[in-house]
Amino acid sequence: MKMFDNLSFKLTGAVAALAMTASSGWAEDRVSAVHAFPEFLVYTKTFLAMVDDINARGEGIVQIEVRGGPEAIGMFQQPAAVRDGIVDMVHTPGSFYGANVPEIDAMVAATVTPLEARANGGAEAMDAAHQSRFGVKHLGWIDGGVKFHIYTSKEPVFDDNGVLDLTGVKLRDNPIYHAFFEALNATTASMPATEVYAALEKGVVDAAAWTEIGLMDLKWDEFMKFAIEPPFYNTDIGVIFNKESWDALTPESRELIxxxxxxxxxxxxxxxxxxxxxxxxxLEKRGMQFVTMSDEASANYLKMASDAAWARMEGRLKEMGDDGSSYETMRKLYHP
Incomplete structure (x- = not known):
């Protein structure tokens, strides 16, 4: 009888150990996420497709639950939400939190592509800045290589040097290009992208900057009839992840994501x-006119844009007590 008791004990222990092993093997890391823009925009579609890719490959390892976009957490509040651990992961423009991580302006004014920044150490330096200044990891620069136009409902005006003059123009503002618009004498009004259609409809604004793509998704082309050439800056949309949440993932989950x-x-x-x-x-088919400045005026226009971004970055870093080393590093990596 004692022999059977010992055998029963051993079998019970073996089954329990097997169950624990299976349970730990089946346990998945769970990640919560939100995105800055509405689902119908191409940038959000990219993010959601990327999440689907991670979830498909991460079955049994890690799964990302997307909780929504700006309707769930306001687009300008999302960076703080991921920093504070309210959500684990956010897909957002870096300029929405640029006051906290000034280095993001290097991406805005970059002359390199995301691929080049990944290869030359720029992505690693950007991640390090995010971790030290904001408590998040910067995982990647998504939908890069897209620039911005200023779109207007009225025929644009140029100064004596042929450079766009926005004096008296009511322009929708955004953190990414505010410093540049100030240099162009614009009267600006900051608002989320989701509110711009109504503002155009009511005449609250008569111009706005947006990327080279997506204007028709927002239906702003119903009002905008002119696009100013050349395009400027780069989209700075990235994926950031709460540092503590990232460290809590298994190595396998981190590597996969x-x-x-x-x-x-x-x-x-x-x-x-x-x-x-x-x-x-x-857009041209729908009647959009792309208005081009002279070569000299275009060069001056782009220099104004670049100078504004780099000067803002340098100024913010100085206010944080940076000795200039971070500015020089980012300048070399993103604007060689």
Whole structure:
């Protein structure tokens, strides 16, 4: 009888150990996420497709639950939400929290692509800045290689040097290009992208900057009839992750998420180049006029934009007590 008791005990222990092993093997890391823009915009579609890719490859390892967009947490409040651990992961423009991580302006004014920044150490330096200043990891630069136009409902005016003059123009503002608009004498009004259609409809604003793609998704082309050439800046949309939440993931989960994001840096960059060509053709078909400045005026216009971004970054870093080393590092990596 004692022999059977010992055998029963051993079997019970073995079953329990097997159950524990299976349970730990089946346990998945769970990640919560939100995105800055509405679901119908191409940038959000990219993010959601990337999440689907991670979830498909991460079955049994890690799963990301997307809780919504700006309707769930306001787009300008999302960076603080991921920093504070309210959500684990956010897909957002870096300029929405640029006052906290000034280095993001290097991405705005970059002359390198996301792929080049990944290869030359720029992505690593950007991640380090995010971790030290904001308590988040910067996993990647998504949908890069897309620039901005200023779109207007009225025929644009140029100064004596042929450079766009926005004096008296009511322009929708955004953190990414506020410093540049000040240099162009614009009267600005800051508002989320979701409110701009109504503002255009009511005449609260008569111009806005937006990327080379997506204007028609927002239906702003119903009001905007002119696009100013040349385009300027870069989209600075990235994926940031709460540092404590990231460290709590298994190494396997971290490796999977990071590797997929890096893959999508390249994929989304290539896809968006096609989107830029297609959107321009369709806008011209709908009657959009692309107004081009002279070569000299264009060069001055782009220099004003670049100088504004780098000066803002340098000023913010100085206020934080940076000795100039971070500015010089980012300048070398993102504007060689």
């Amino acid at each position: 990071q590797s997929v994001v890096i893959e999508w840096e390249e994929k989304s960059y290539n896809d968006r180049q096609t989107s830029v060509t297609e959107d321009r053709a369709e």
